Amino acid sequence: MSVNNWSLSYTSAYFDLSSPGILFRWQKLYACDGTPRLKPKNKGRPRVTSHSSTPKPSSEMTEKELREELDYLRAENAVLKKLEALTQARKKKAKTKR
Template identity: 85%
Template sequence: MSKYHKAFKLKLARLAQEESSGTLGPKFEVRPNLIRYWSQVYRINGAESFTHKQRPYSFEFKIHVLKTMSVHNWSLTYTSAYFDLSSPGILFQWQKLYAHEGITRLKPQKIGRPRVINHSSTPKPSSEMTEKELREELDYLRAENAVLKKLEALAQARKKKTKTKR
């Protein structure tokens, strides 16, 4: 989510066509270089600026942007404005990832924890299990039983300790 609303960016971009970003910056409490970037985006894309239709950006789009920038020898700022990216910083990150880790690093990465696969809650009947599966289940149940016994012993010891304190 952008810090500034699209209408606000458009308003400042239009004003920047007539006034300097140095005077607009303090008036609207926005950095002048950001106003200059918005003004450039507005000059190139017009009223349809700041839409950012392609989010998250696809792998193919990233490659296309980097190739276009290289072929035409454009700056980061101009290329970002031409493709209506939310900021030149995004393009800089793509460029850095491409230079250090190659083309595969531009593919979107999955974010967050991996999903837990929920196995069926109904266990297999023992008649359908192999001997190895039966032994594994027996070991698991023995370990689970030992843990429960230990927990019960700790609870009883705590009760006994509180009774002796009184």
């Protein structure tokens, strides 16, 4: 642009950009922060990092971590029991309908 003395409209048309506003925004970002600011950013939610498949041995865990794991396992167990009870109830209901 400034090398060839082209206008924003002409430059955006030359490079087939949808509007001169995009080029103006890029120019402003470049003036503020240079080329690192022009790199595209990841869109959407960040990926969830999975925890390691091998848990920390209980001998290395603090009391707080052990209590948190115990609470988590109790909740997981309760959910599984509820699921099993619902499955059994559906099977029983299906048998009585026949």
